[in-house]
Amino acid sequence: MTDEADLLDVNSARGRWTLATVIIGSGIALLDGTVVNIAVRTIGDDLGAGLSQVQWVLNGYLLALASLILVGSSLGDRHGRKRVYLVGVGAFGVASIMCAFAQTPEQLIGFRVLQGIAGALLTPGALALIQASFRHEDRPAAIGRWAGVTGVAAAIGPFVGGFLVEHAGWRWIFAINIPLCIAVIVLSRHVPESRDEDERAPFxxxxxxxxxxxxxxxxxxxxxxxxxxxxxxxxxxxxxxxxxxxxxxxxxxxxxMAPVELFASRVFTAANLMTFLVYGALGAVLFLLVLQLQVTSGYSALQAGLATLPITIVMLTFSSRAAVLAARTGPRFPMSIGPMFCAAGVLLLSFIGRDAIYLVDVFPGMVLFAVGLTTLVSPLTTAVLAAAPDRHAGVASGINNAVARAGSLLAVAALPAVVGLSGEDYQRASVLTAGFRHGQWLCAALLIGGGLVSWYGLRATAETLEP
Incomplete structure (x- = not known):
């Protein structure tokens, strides 16, 4: 671990460059988790893919990411968080090039799996580097900025995907990663190295x-x-x-690599259970929403992407403030009320149908969803890291990331079948609309469950949540 005297001030030049480096890198991985959503219909048409193959274009990435993210965090703690992070960034860039040149659904699925493996190396390293590199008093602000910008990366994915699909072709949603990966590698000279010096057990x-x-x-x-x-x-x-x-x-x-003693903390356990429910709902909501807007409501890929813009604006504007506020008041209230706002937004979105008018049928639900997401993301991240010892920063980040990706993965895998969608149903408006509506209701239930878990699981305890 870095000595206390060497920890960074979040407002120093090196602190800002370090934060920019981890934000861009983890933002790339999060962006690729959602940018493909908007392109799945076009990819399916171009490569002749059915619904199960379209699901695997998304799930191949999420499966590798969720399955191996704990491996990535453990390798970072042992061999250097910066080193493993940069290996992941470089590998992600190479896999992105391969995705851009895929010629069949099977090839694209395989290359997406490679992207997920690379993402598993870089994703947990970002938060672990923040936790290990910045002063204790600066961590809430650093995490808030990270959560705000990376949350925007996830939310802006449909917009970026829509623009690229409409004006350049779906292959550019992967090619755009290359200059971003190069930027991270160049900026990494400002990032201090850290590792768990006390770890002696074999991998x-x-x-x-x-x-x-x-x-x-x-x-x-x-x-x-x-x-x-x-x-x-x-x-x-x-x-x-x-x-x-x-x-x-x-x-x-x-x-x-996932020591069970971390789950002795009620805060850590409750925060991760809430993460599973909320991120499962988030993944399924965006997957079904962009299909419904294009297939049933007649939106273009770009218009469907623009529909999610309120999430980007609200998160970019308020995430760091939400993190600092939660550090003062505790995470229980924002992590309980945030999912409820999200659920209300999802219920409004469930009524989207043919010829949906954006300002009437889409915008109110998106705003509510954005407010809820912004309210919960930063406090959630802060609570998870604060509940774990600094030496386990990488592991704690890895567990929470693995839980989030597993929630999205399982929801996207299971929900279409649960609501009766299969084969080419995602291309037929009459069938998709019924499945979309039922899917949104189920997602609202998951979000309400996440809010209840936070309310009852984060009750005042003897544990400190100071970062």
Whole structure:
């Protein structure tokens, strides 16, 4: 770990450059988690993909990211967070080039998996570098700025995707990553290196294999169950459950990449459960919304992307303020009320249909959703990191990121089937509208559940939430 005297001031020149470096890098990974949403219809048409293949274009990335993000955080803590972060950024740029030149759905899915592997190396490193590099009193502001700008990267994805699809072609949604990755590598000279100097146990290979196998099998079964024989579904479910159980037991050992002692903190446990529910809803809401706007409401790709602009504006303007306020008042209220605002926005969005008028049918719901998301994101990140020791900064960040991606992954995999969508249904307005509406209602329920978890799980305890 960095000595106390060497920790950065968030307003110093080096502090600002360090923050810019981690923001751009993690923003690239988050952007690619949503920018593809807006292009899935065009990609499906161009490459001749069905709904399950379109889902895997999204889920191949999310699966690799969620499955391996703990591996990335553990490698960073052991071998240097900056080093692993930069390896991830470089690999992400290479995988993006490969995605841009994909010629078949299978190729694109494979290259998206490679992107996810690279993302698993860089994503947890960003927050871990903030936690390890900045002074204690500056961490809420640094995390707030990180959350605001990276939240914008996730929210602006549909807009960027729509613009590029309409004016340049879907392949440019991947090619645009290249100059951003180069910028991160150039700026990285300002970032101090840090690692967990106390870690001596061997790398947790068993935990990595078991965690990846469990999540991978569950996702595959949720996405492809309609095309699988019953016996294979039963066997796959059993193996996934056994692997998941074995993973939990394995993480009780010294040197585990997801040490169970972190979950002894009620704050840490509640924040991660809330993350799973909220980010699951977020992934499914955006996936279904951009399809509904294009297929049913007649919006172009660019118009569907612009529809999400309120999220970008609100998060960019207020995220850092939300983080500082939550540091003073505690995370319970913003992490409880934020999901409720999101749920109200989603319920309004569920009524989008044919010939939807933006200011009447879309804008009010988007604003409510944006306010809720801005209210909860920064306090959530601050609470997770504050509930873990500094030496476990990378692991804590990795766990929370893995939970968030797993929530989105499983929701996008399962929700279409749950609401009756399959095959080419995403191209037929009459079928898509019913599925979209039911899907939004389910997402609202997940968001309300996340708010209740925060309210009851973050009640005053003896634990300190000071960063």
């Amino acid at each position: 947790d290979i068993v935990g990595a294999v078991l965690g990846t196998a469990s999540l991978g099998l569950i996702t595959y079964l949720l996405t492809s169950w309609r095309d699988l024989p019953g016996w294979l579904i039963a066997v796959g479910t059993l193996v996934a459950l056994l692997a998941g159980t074995a993973f939990v037991l394995a993480e009780r050992r010294p040197g585990a």
